[in-house]
Amino acid sequence: MTLLCARGLRKTYGRGDALVRAVDEVSLDVEAGETVAIMGPSGCGKSTLLHLLGGLDHPDAGTVVLAGRHVDQLGERGLARMRRDAVGFVFQAFHLMDELTAVENVELPALLAGRSPRAARRRAVALLSQTGLADRANFLPSALSGGQRQRVAVARALVNDPVIVLADEPTGNLDSAATLEVLRLFDDLHQGGQTLVIVTHDSRIAATADRLITMRDGAFIDETRLDGGTAGSLARLAGLDG
Amino acid sequence: MGRLLLIWRLALRDLRHRPVQAVLLLLAITAATSTLTLGLALNGVTSGPYLRTAAATNGPDVAASVLPSGPNGTQAPDLAALAPLASAAGVTAASGPFPVAFATLRAHGHAVPVQAQGRDLAPAAVDQPLVTAGTWVQAGGVVLERTFAQALGVTVGGTVTLDSRPFRVVGLAVTAAVPEYPGVCYYMTCNSPTGQAEESGMGLVWLTAASARGLATSASPLSYVLNLRLRDPATAAAFAAAHGPAGLTGPQSASGLGLLTRQEVQYADNDLVSVAQQVLAPGSWIAIALAVASVAVLAGGRMAEQTRRVGRLKAAGGSPSLIAAILLAEHLVIAMVAAAAGLGIGWLVAPALSSGGTGLIGSPGVPALAPGAVGLVVAVALGVTLAATLVPVVRAARTSTVRALADSARPPRRRVLLVAVSAWLPAPLLIGARLVARRQRRAVLTAASTAITVMGVVAVMAAHRATDIATARFNWFAGLPDPVFGRVSQVMAVLTVVLVALSAVNVIITGWATAVDARQPSALTRALGGTRGQVSAGLSLAQVLPALPGAVAGLPLGVLLFAAANGTGQVLVPPASWLAVLLLGTLAAVAALTFIPSLLTARTAVAPLLRAETT
Numbered sequence: 046m047t048l049l050c051a052r053g054l055r056k057t058y059g060r061g062d063a064l065v066r067a068v069d070e071v072s073l074d075v076e077a078g079e080t081v082a083i084m085g086p087s088g089c090g091k092s093t094l095l096h097l098l099g100g101l102d103h104p105d106a107g108t109v110v111l112a113g114r115h116v117d118q119l120g121e122r123g124l125a126r127m128r129r130d131a132v133g134f135v136f137q138a139f140h141l142m143d144e145l146t147a148v149e150n151v152e153l154p155a156l157l158a159g160r161s162p163r164a165a166r167r168r169a170v171a172l173l174s175q176t177g178l179a180d181r182a183n184f185l186p187s188a189l190s191g192g193q194r195q196r197v198a199v200a201r202a203l204v205n206d207p208v209i210v211l212a213d214e215p216t217g218n219l220d221s222a223a224t225l226e227v228l229r230l231f232d233d234l235h236q237g238g239q240t241l242v243i244v245t246h247d248s249r250i251a252a253t254a255d256r257l258i259t260m261r262d263g264a265f266i267d268e269t270r271l272d273g274g275t276a277g278s279l280a281r282l283a284g285l286d287g
Numbered sequence: 288m289g290r291l292l293l294i295w296r297l298a299l300r301d302l303r304h305r306p307v308q309a310v311l312l313l314l315a316i317t318a319a320t321s322t323l324t325l326g327l328a329l330n331g332v333t334s335g336p337y338l339r340t341a342a343a344t345n346g347p348d349v350a351a352s353v354l355p356s357g358p359n360g361t362q363a364p365d366l367a368a369l370a371p372l373a374s375a376a377g378v379t380a381a382s383g384p385f386p387v388a389f390a391t392l393r394a395h396g397h398a399v400p401v402q403a404q405g406r407d408l409a410p411a412a413v414d415q416p417l418v419t420a421g422t423w424v425q426a427g428g429v430v431l432e433r434t435f436a437q438a439l440g441v442t443v444g445g446t447v448t449l450d451s452r453p454f455r456v457v458g459l460a461v462t463a464a465v466p467e468y469p470g471v472c473y474y475m476t477c478n479s480p481t482g483q484a485e486e487s488g489m490g491l492v493w494l495t496a497a498s499a500r501g502l503a504t505s506a507s508p509l510s511y512v513l514n515l516r517l518r519d520p521a522t523a524a525a526f527a528a529a530h531g532p533a534g535l536t537g538p539q540s541a542s543g544l545g546l547l548t549r550q551e552v553q554y555a556d557n558d559l560v561s562v563a564q565q566v567l568a569p570g571s572w573i574a575i576a577l578a579v580a581s582v583a584v585l586a587g588g589r590m591a592e593q594t595r596r597v598g599r600l601k602a603a604g605g606s607p608s609l610i611a612a613i614l615l616a617e618h619l620v621i622a623m624v625a626a627a628a629g630l631g632i633g634w635l636v637a638p639a640l641s642s643g644g645t646g647l648i649g650s651p652g653v654p655a656l657a658p659g660a661v662g663l664v665v666a667v668a669l670g671v672t673l674a675a676t677l678v679p680v681v682r683a684a685r686t687s688t689v690r691a692l693a694d695s696a697r698p699p700r701r702r703v704l705l706v707a708v709s710a711w712l713p714a715p716l717l718i719g720a721r722l723v724a725r726r727q728r729r730a731v732l733t734a735a736s737t738a739i740t741v742m743g744v745v746a747v748m749a750a751h752r753a754t755d756i757a758t759a760r761f762n763w764f765a766g767l768p769d770p771v772f773g774r775v776s777q778v779m780a781v782l783t784v785v786l787v788a789l790s791a792v793n794v795i796i797t798g799w800a801t802a803v804d805a806r807q808p809s810a811l812t813r814a815l816g817g818t819r820g821q822v823s824a825g826l827s828l829a830q831v832l833p834a835l836p837g838a839v840a841g842l843p844l845g846v847l848l849f850a851a852a853n854g855t856g857q858v859l860v861p862p863a864s865w866l867a868v869l870l871l872g873t874l875a876a877v878a879a880l881t882f883i884p885s886l887l888t889a890r891t892a893v894a895p896l897l898r899a900e901t902t
Contacts, residue, residue: 122818122820
């Protein structure tokens with residue numbers, strides 16, 4: 046079943062000689078439970094594409110349908126509701142609230158969605174346990190390592206049970222050890238049937254996806270279906286086992 | 288020299304780069320310096336006109352009067368008490384004794400008690416009132432003191448009645464023998480125990496001696512006034528002490544004798560204006576406190592925006608002292624301009640507040656500002672700026688170069704209780720409360736500036752209430768509106784406008800600073816599912832939440848301020864409905880003024896803000 050369907054997406058910045066085609070006529074289908082990795086050099090439009098898919102930015106042209114809803118036709122309120130209920134974002138810079146503890150960061154989207162504080166806290170605690178951070182729940186981000194912060198960010202992305210998680214360079218700010226922590230987490234999500242679109246520079250993450258798309262100058266130039274498929278093990282493919 | 292030039296050039300460039308902030312800063316400091324200048328300029332503003340009037344009318348150094356005596360004031364006054372004064376040592380000239388009748392003047396529907404002074408047609412050697420319109424007294428004609436005539440709305444050629452006898456108004460005149468209306472006070476002390484001019488509400492008219500005598504009755508016999516010129520006017524008080532009755536004076540003394548010195552008249556004339564000055568003095572300090580809050584938030588916001596610039600200057604070899612000098616220079620230039628603007632505005636507005644009375648020759652005109660006053664205004668402008676900017680400037684100058692170049696934001700504060708409680712609130716309140724928790728110093732400034740504004744407005748309300756009560760009392764016994772109250776109302780209106788304007792600037796500045804500071808968390812909140820409406824409401828609430836306790840605290844503080852400022856300790860609480868409107872109006876104004884920056888922040892695209900954080 047196609048969960049995400051984008052057609053003819055275009056996004057430009059500037060005008061005249063300074064015109065930049067960040068995303069140029071891109072079409073993409075993502076099946077439910079599938080993991081898609083998008084790779085490409087810096088500035089090729091990967092992050093912009095991710096923002097268009099998640100409703101953080103409006104395309105100049107093209108359509109995005111997520112779980113049957115036309116994202117490109119939604120108003121600001123509808124987009125907010127969609128981001129709250131259907132999409133989980135993971136950013137390269139983590140974007141955790143510095144003044145909130147790990148568990149408070151994780152529960153925030155649930156509170157914004159109107160869940161009761163008790164239910165939001167229960168869900169946040171459960172997700173932190175799932176991400177191996179139960180003992181760090183009351184730590185501020187400044188007291189966590191990079192890998193731990195990104196795992197908190199992943200837990201936050203999952204708190205409202207999104208149909209898709211969009212990850213923008215999730216290991217871009219991490220050292221090797223932390224990268225492995227995050228890779229394991231994505232592997233778990235993949236095994237659990239979570240749909241993932243991951244923009245990355247890291248070939249190890251890319252190698253774990255069901256599909257690898259290469260992007261350059263705002264357009265897809267190559268698409269490869271990898272061996273692992275949806276039944277494959279990210280950890281094994283990335284050489285994390287053992 | 289080169290270093291100074293560099294500081295000047297860099298400071299000026301930055302001011303041009305951020306003109307809106309510079310203008311807001313200028314406005315905030317100018318409002319404070321204008322109010323302070325106004326307060327200083329009004330001090331002693333009437334001394335010039337009094338001296339001119341005294342010179343033009345041969346004003347007396349001492350005016351001695353005797354009132355009817357006896358239990359009901361029906362016994363003829365003891366004229367013998369006046370006789371030795373005309374020939375007393377130190378007296379060089381005298382006029383009178385002139386008969387004075389107490390009568391009720393009716394005109395234009397008003398019924399006002401007056402002292403009707405009987406005068407010769409020939410000019411008197413001492414106290415010859417100067418006719419400013421029409422002619423001097425003549426049979427069947429009456430001359431009105433000019434301020435009194437203006438309050439009555441009577442002009443030359445009109446008709447008035449004195450105890451039901453018609454008189455034609457033949458002239459208007461000014462005198463330095465008694466304070467101008469409504470402070471006319473021959474027979475009672477011109478100064479109340481609080482030191483303020485006693486407003487008798489009594490008018491002064493001149494008419495022929497025969498007409499004055501004609502107004503006397505057995506129930507209300509004539510009084511007499513004798514005007515004396517002394518060899519040395521400075522000895523008037525000593526003369527009055529030596530020749531006046533011991534203890535009580537005027538109608539309460541055994542002889543009915545009362546002596547009024549030129550210094551008392553001058554003081555009373557000045558005091559009628561200084562009521563306005565009494566309102567302005569605490570008002571200007573309130574304005575200064577608000578300006579400090581404005582400048583502190585603005586300077587803090589400017590410093591936060593300049594972090595990367597500081598890093599670049601340091602990377603280019605700038606020392607912390609050079610950077611501090613550049614940042615301070617920007618603000619001090621604005622402070623100097625604001626001081627000049629405030630001095631100009633205060634100097635120009637002062638005459639409008641001090642020339643309400645026309646009982647003296649010539650308007651006080653543009654008051655001369657003493658060098659000390661100018662120095663004080665400049666010092667306050669510089670002091671306000673230094674007090675508000677020094678800490679952020681030093682902090683910016685001491686920031687490490689690498690950190691400054693990275694433009695890393697100041698880490699927000701965490702308030703455990705507020706975070707926990709806010710989880711139970713609706714999303715806009717949750718966002719607002721957490722923004723408050725992030726920047727507590729700013730929240731404290733918002734609360735403080737709101738408290739100061741509300742305190743000032745409540746004090747003005749209490750003053751209005753006191754004025755209303757006094758006006759009603761004055762109208763009751765005088766039958767006329769009091770020009771002094773009009774003048775005070777003008778001052779209070781000016782002060783209210785200054786306070787509200789300063790406060791509005793404050794709210795806009797704080798709202799803007801909060802919105803700028805909250806751009807990234809706002810974008811993140813929207814990425815996590817918060818709507819624009821929730822975010823903009825949250826940003827507005829981040830101002831309203833601290834404003835609420837500030838406004839509530841300002842209510843009793845305003846009542847206390849009025850009690851402290853009115854000199855009598857009188858506690859006067861404005862009506863509850865006024866306070867309720869003020870409280871709700873303040874919160875609504877804060878919400879409205881922060882709505883636009885909040886809306887603009889909430890409308891900013893999310894993606895660029897989140898991307899910017901990673902670069």
